[in-house]
Amino acid sequence: MNPILTQSQSDGVILEAKQVTKQFTIGGLLTRNRRIVHALSNVSFSIAAGETVAIVGESGCGKSTLARCLLHLIEPTSGSVMLDGMDASYILSQDPSTFRRAVQIVFQDPYASLNPRRTIGQSLDDPLRIFGMKDRARRWARIIELLRLVGLPGEFAHRYPHELSGGQRQRVAIARALAPNPRVIVCDEAVSALDVSVQAQIINLLRDIQDKINVAYVFITHNLHLVRRIADRVAIMYLGEIVEMVSRNGLLKGVAHPYSRALFSSAPVLNRDPHAKRQVPAPALKGEVPSPIDLPSGCRFHPRCPYRQPLCSTTAPQLQSIQGRDIRCHFAVQMLESGVSLPKPKEYTS
Amino acid sequence: MSALLDVRGLTIEYMTTRGAVRAVDDVSFTLQRGETLALVGESGSGKSTVALGLLRLISPSSGRIAAGSVIYNGRDLAKLPEREMRLVRGAEIGTIFQDPAMALNPVHTIGRQIAETMLLHNKATAQDAMDRAIELLRLVGVPAPADRIRQYPHNLSGGMRQRVMIAMALACGPSLLIADEPTTALDVTVQAQVLALIADLKQKLDMAVLLITHDLAVVSSVADRVVVLYGGRIVEQGPVPQVFADPRHPYTKGLLDASDWSDDDGRERLRDIPGAIPSLGNMPTGCAFSPRCPVAIEPCRTVRPRHVEVGRDRTAACLLSAGGLE
Numbered sequence: 001m002n003p004i005l006t007q008s009q010s011d012g013v014i015l016e017a018k019q020v021t022k023q024f025t026i027g028g029l030l031t032r033n034r035r036i037v038h039a040l041s042n043v044s045f046s047i048a049a050g051e052t053v054a055i056v057g058e059s060g061c062g063k064s065t066l067a068r069c070l071l072h073l074i075e076p077t078s079g080s081v082m083l084d085g086m087d088a089s090y091i092l093s094q095d096p097s098t099f100r101r102a103v104q105i106v107f108q109d110p111y112a113s114l115n116p117r118r119t120i121g122q123s124l125d126d127p128l129r130i131f132g133m134k135d136r137a138r139r140w141a142r143i144i145e146l147l148r149l150v151g152l153p154g155e156f157a158h159r160y161p162h163e164l165s166g167g168q169r170q171r172v173a174i175a176r177a178l179a180p181n182p183r184v185i186v187c188d189e190a191v192s193a194l195d196v197s198v199q200a201q202i203i204n205l206l207r208d209i210q211d212k213i214n215v216a217y218v219f220i221t222h223n224l225h226l227v228r229r230i231a232d233r234v235a236i237m238y239l240g241e242i243v244e245m246v247s248r249n250g251l252l253k254g255v256a257h258p259y260s261r262a263l264f265s266s267a268p269v270l271n272r273d274p275h276a277k278r279q280v281p282a283p284a285l286k287g288e289v290p291s292p293i294d295l296p297s298g299c300r301f302h303p304r305c306p307y308r309q310p311l312c313s314t315t316a317p318q319l320q321s322i323q324g325r326d327i328r329c330h331f332a333v334q335m336l337e338s339g340v341s342l343p344k345p346k347e348y349t350s
Numbered sequence: 351m352s353a354l355l356d357v358r359g360l361t362i363e364y365m366t367t368r369g370a371v372r373a374v375d376d377v378s379f380t381l382q383r384g385e386t387l388a389l390v391g392e393s394g395s396g397k398s399t400v401a402l403g404l405l406r407l408i409s410p411s412s413g414r415i416a417a418g419s420v421i422y423n424g425r426d427l428a429k430l431p432e433r434e435m436r437l438v439r440g441a442e443i444g445t446i447f448q449d450p451a452m453a454l455n456p457v458h459t460i461g462r463q464i465a466e467t468m469l470l471h472n473k474a475t476a477q478d479a480m481d482r483a484i485e486l487l488r489l490v491g492v493p494a495p496a497d498r499i500r501q502y503p504h505n506l507s508g509g510m511r512q513r514v515m516i517a518m519a520l521a522c523g524p525s526l527l528i529a530d531e532p533t534t535a536l537d538v539t540v541q542a543q544v545l546a547l548i549a550d551l552k553q554k555l556d557m558a559v560l561l562i563t564h565d566l567a568v569v570s571s572v573a574d575r576v577v578v579l580y581g582g583r584i585v586e587q588g589p590v591p592q593v594f595a596d597p598r599h600p601y602t603k604g605l606l607d608a609s610d611w612s613d614d615d616g617r618e619r620l621r622d623i624p625g626a627i628p629s630l631g632n633m634p635t636g637c638a639f640s641p642r643c644p645v646a647i648e649p650c651r652t653v654r655p656r657h658v659e660v661g662r663d664r665t666a667a668c669l670l671s672a673g674g675l676e
Contacts, residue, residue, distance in 0.1 A: 200622035201622040276591075283543040
């Protein structure tokens with residue numbers, strides 16, 4: 001890895017999640033009917049200027065809850081989100097706009113996140129006005145500049161969302177997120193709703209913007225191919241916990257946690273070799289994700305783990321740093337050696 | 351042996367306030383017994399409308415089959431009386447859709463919904479149908495099927511619901527399974543399970559599968575042949591290995607490149623297709639892809655290209671395709 005990059009990354013931390021835990025209470029008015037959903041448990045990570053961190057996992061892993069906690073759209077049950085080393089809830093209590101300006105979000109569905117009755121220009125004007133740009137002419141100039149930045153002609157300011165294609169709408173959503181000059185943009189499945197050919201356009205656009213203004217991205221996604229291409233670091237989540245945190249270089253060598261391995265091997269790969277054998281990827285996991293209400297004992301992944309050992313059902317593993325990555329597995333060392341020495345449970349041996 | 355399904359010149363129009371628009375325009379393809387054919391395209395390509403058309407599920411108030419024939423097992427489904435068409439749907443052709451939560455009835459048990467198909471088609475008595483429902487759930491890998499038949503859709507996870515949908519589609523032993531984005535709503539580890547299940551059942555039951563998807567990686571791992579749609583028209587079709595290795599239509603090539611996330615030397619740019627997909631009411635003249643096409647020449651904007659043979663069992667509709675693209 002480029003040593004200068006590492007240096008700036010460790011120094012330039014902008015946003016940090018520290019032991020963020022979020023629980024939701026569901027169920028009736030009576031205490032005995034109430035149940036707790038463990039959406040996020042002790043999630044920690046940080047992001048530096050110009051960096052892209054991807055958070056991946058399947059539905060229910062807590063990745064969208066994490067996105068909302070990072071923005072303080074919901075308050076963590078415990079733990080904290082820090083902006084420039086200061087607690088976000090403190091900043092928000094003093095001067096909310098400082099925090100809101102620094103951390104922005106782009107949602108999955110640009111159809112739902114733009115007001116159909118307002119022009120693109122009006123939608124872009126809001127954040128500028130709210131964040132204190134009083135002069136109308138300057139705001140207008142900035143709107144045109146923002147549209148250019150996302151590759152749209154200035155005249156789009158007069159159009160309505162229904163006149164735009166899905167990709168153009170997502171460009172507008174990005175322009176709106178960029179309006180207050182944020183330092184971090186959380187992209188919550190920001191390209192998942194778009195067609196393949198348009199997805200690539202938007203990813204290229206996000207990268208170009210990053211090169212220009214050094215903004216950091218937290219990319220929440222389930223698209224594992226995308227992660228390989230854009231992320232400097234990847235956090236893989238399962239049932240509310242980070243199970244592995246790996247750098248881009250580490251990812252190229254392969255993921256190590258049993259869940260990460262199953263996840264990445266399940267994604268079908270585009271095969272353009274006419275002579276290669278074609279086959280459906282063998283399902284790497286049996287069963288489904290357990291309920292976040294009744295968490296499994298010990299390691300949360302153990303009921304489905306192809307490598308589980310007796311220890312795994314009784315003791316919860318901690319995140320440990322090995323060979324430049326963080327892994328939450330008792331057998332991390334063996335897993336890094338591809339896990340061959342561990343005996344498999346019977347449902348995986350047939 | 352004649353093809354199981356032979357679609358010829360299928361044209362489907364939707365009525366809009368601005369007149370009729372062609373969602374599917376002169377689409378022809380065949381599907382052999384036991385084969386998996388993938389219908390691929392992006393939004394607005396008409397791929398789901400083709401499926402609805404084959405099943406005659408386009409409501410007369412919104413659209414109609416304007417031309418063409420759908421020969422299935424020797425009969426033209428496009429001309430079959432509705433009463434006979436009902437005997438085909440569910441019995442001879444099974445269907446699964448993207449969102450099993452929408453396709454299952456929330457107020458009936460799983461068992462009743464699977465049994466209903468068999469009862470409607472007089473394939474079984476009530477008790478036999480329940481026994482067969484349990485058997486089908488076991489076949490699609492639902493654990494404890496005897497208990498599951500008494501449960502409701504909300505008791506099941508997304509992956510389990512999709513398995514129930516597949517069990518329903520298979521209940522009457524169809525010779526064709528139409529699967530419209532069957533795994534798009536599912537997580538990737540569950541997607542692998544469902545794709546493996548469909549491939550396995552296809553073998554066991556000797557079914558043909560018409561897979562409708564936007565995901566070329568899925569196509570490359572499960573399909574035998576592929577039909578690529580753009581703006582309601584077929585731009586290219588042929589065997590998957592040949593088409594994916596050497597696409598002859600610039601759109602197929604662009605779509606493959608945009609879907610190809612493999613990356614050898616770090617953070618290179620993704621290959622995108624500039625521009626946006628045309629809307630149905632606003633189809634360009636000539637080749638529908640010409641405004642976005644990197645190699646378009648002047649005639650592309652006026653002449654609608656015809657399908658020409660570009661290899662064994664392969665056609666492409668591009669004025670430049672005969673000589674290859676590179």
